[in-house]
Amino acid sequence: MEIRTTFHKRLYEIQDDILIMGSMVEKAILRSMDALKNRKTDLAKQVIAEDARVNEKRFEIEEKCIQLIATQQPMASDLRTIISVLNVITELERVGDYAVGIARVVILIGDEPPLKPLIDLPRMAEKTADMLHRGLDAFINRDVAAARQIVKEDDEIDALYDQVFRELITFMAEDGRTITRATRLIWVAHNLERSADRVTNICERVVFMVTGKMEEIGGSKY
Amino acid sequence: MINSVASLETKTLELWYGNFQALRGISMVIPRNQITAIIGPSGCGKSSLLRCFNRMNDLIPGSKVTGEVLFGGRNIYAADIDPTEIRYRIGMVFQKPNPFPKSVFDNVAFGPRVNGLNDNLEEIVEQALHRAALWDEVKDRLRRSAMELSGGQQQRLCIARALALEPEVILMDEPCSALDPLATLKIEDLMRSLAEDYTIVIVTHNMQQAARVSDMAAFLMMEQDRAGVLAEYGPTSQLFTNPKDKRTEDYITGRFG
Numbered sequence: 001m002e003i004r005t006t007f008h009k010r011l012y013e014i015q016d017d018i019l020i021m022g023s024m025v026e027k028a029i030l031r032s033m034d035a036l037k038n039r040k041t042d043l044a045k046q047v048i049a050e051d052a053r054v055n056e057k058r059f060e061i062e063e064k065c066i067q068l069i070a071t072q073q074p075m076a077s078d079l080r081t082i083i084s085v086l087n088v089i090t091e092l093e094r095v096g097d098y099a100v101g102i103a104r105v106v107i108l109i110g111d112e113p114p115l116k117p118l119i120d121l122p123r124m125a126e127k128t129a130d131m132l133h134r135g136l137d138a139f140i141n142r143d144v145a146a147a148r149q150i151v152k153e154d155d156e157i158d159a160l161y162d163q164v165f166r167e168l169i170t171f172m173a174e175d176g177r178t179i180t181r182a183t184r185l186i187w188v189a190h191n192l193e194r195s196a197d198r199v200t201n202i203c204e205r206v207v208f209m210v211t212g213k214m215e216e217i218g219g220s221k222y
Numbered sequence: 223m224i225n226s227v228a229s230l231e232t233k234t235l236e237l238w239y240g241n242f243q244a245l246r247g248i249s250m251v252i253p254r255n256q257i258t259a260i261i262g263p264s265g266c267g268k269s270s271l272l273r274c275f276n277r278m279n280d281l282i283p284g285s286k287v288t289g290e291v292l293f294g295g296r297n298i299y300a301a302d303i304d305p306t307e308i309r310y311r312i313g314m315v316f317q318k319p320n321p322f323p324k325s326v327f328d329n330v331a332f333g334p335r336v337n338g339l340n341d342n343l344e345e346i347v348e349q350a351l352h353r354a355a356l357w358d359e360v361k362d363r364l365r366r367s368a369m370e371l372s373g374g375q376q377q378r379l380c381i382a383r384a385l386a387l388e389p390e391v392i393l394m395d396e397p398c399s400a401l402d403p404l405a406t407l408k409i410e411d412l413m414r415s416l417a418e419d420y421t422i423v424i425v426t427h428n429m430q431q432a433a434r435v436s437d438m439a440a441f442l443m444m445e446q447d448r449a450g451v452l453a454e455y456g457p458t459s460q461l462f463t464n465p466k467d468k469r470t471e472d473y474i475t476g477r478f479g
């Protein structure tokens with residue numbers, strides 16, 4: 001027999017909020033990449049502007065968690081859930097900032113001629129967004145196996161990062177005039193690599209929330 | 223609990239009231255100089271278990287205990303044990319403050335007097351009142367009636383009364399349920415300082431209190447026939463953040479009760 005119906009309803013609502021915030025951030029990553037690939041400066045500006053809403057959402061969720069802790073004295077898995085939510089929203093907020101970082105690069109590039117057709121960077125963005133999406137599903141479904149699997153997939157991001165890095169270094173070595181443009185693309189790759197690492201942190205929180213054990217799974221190359 | 227010495231230990235303790243089995247198969251070690259909290263739903267046998275620790279159940283007609291309660295290595299239910307002696311060494315504080323309708327001084331001096339300790343009585347009383355964090359509030363009214371004290375003061379007086387007998391263990395049965403929040407916090411604070419010299423076992427309905435005050439926590443629950451069993455026992459830090467037993471989890475998160 002469920003006794004703390006009101007409390008648990010509010011706890012589930014917070015988890016819905018996480019999904020909303022997660023989809024905002026996921027969209028920001030994909031949009032910033034769309035803006036980069038297709039030279040959409042306006043879209044980049046929109047990503048930057050909308051980050052304020054991501055930040056607001058984060059404070060809103062944090063406030064709800066503080067209220068629940070102060071008024072409901074959560075215990076055991078409920079406590080771990082709330083603490084994990086507080087961590088997850090911090091990670092999400094940072095991923096939002098990385099999307100902004102990419103959008104800023106798009107604005108910097110402006111209408112400079114493209115260095116090369118972008119293939120690996122969009123792949124990195126899609127993979128990161130996919131990991132983020134599934135990471136949050138794992139969080140909501142309390143799916144430790146899925147969380148561990150997603151952490152492993154960070155190796156793919158690292159491999160793509162290596163590849164992008166090598167390729168851009170080659171450009172720079174061959175033609176000094178590409179240095180500015182290539183460096184900006186390295187920033188983009190770096191933002192995506194960091195984003196994926198934040199996703200692995202979210203996955204570690206899933207493991208903590210379910211098992212109560214704090215462990216670093218995998219560990220990124222970067 | 224690691225590296226700590228056992229103060230009390232039960233071994234497959236069972237308690238009956240007539241044909242009704244109140245406790246089944248309770249085996250646990252109560253560490254010395256720590257606070258052990260017993261929690262669980264109403265009627266699960268928390269108070270019954272507490273009363274087993276100083277043979278208070280002996281006073282209930284038809285009660286029967288099997289298994290062992292070891293204190294200082296000896297089974298307190300052995301034939302040659304004097305239950306009165308046990309109750310001096312394992313004192314008890316009850317739910318409602320129950321001072322005698324006597325002066326503050328006489329309340330604390332009661333135990334020592336009964337035991338023929340009439341020397342140094344003033345010193346014994348003062349020390350007990352100090353330890354119970356009550357001295358400063360009553361030192362000028364030692365000869366006034368204990369009934370004039372506030373509820374929180376009365377409860378600390380009862381703790382002082384138990385301390386005057388120099389017990390090793392203090393059993394507390396819902397010691398704060400009749401007190402306001404501030405008096406409650408004061409008792410909890412007192413318990414923490416008392417744990418330096420005594421072993422404390424507390425039964426509480428208030429889970430947050432158990433979480434705040436205890437080192438070890440025991441979760442008791444009822445089986446089908448309403449007998450109390452020990453569902454989980456472990457460090458408080460673990461029991462309230464990551465219980466091992468699903469029944470504990472469900473109880474402390476309010477998913478059953």
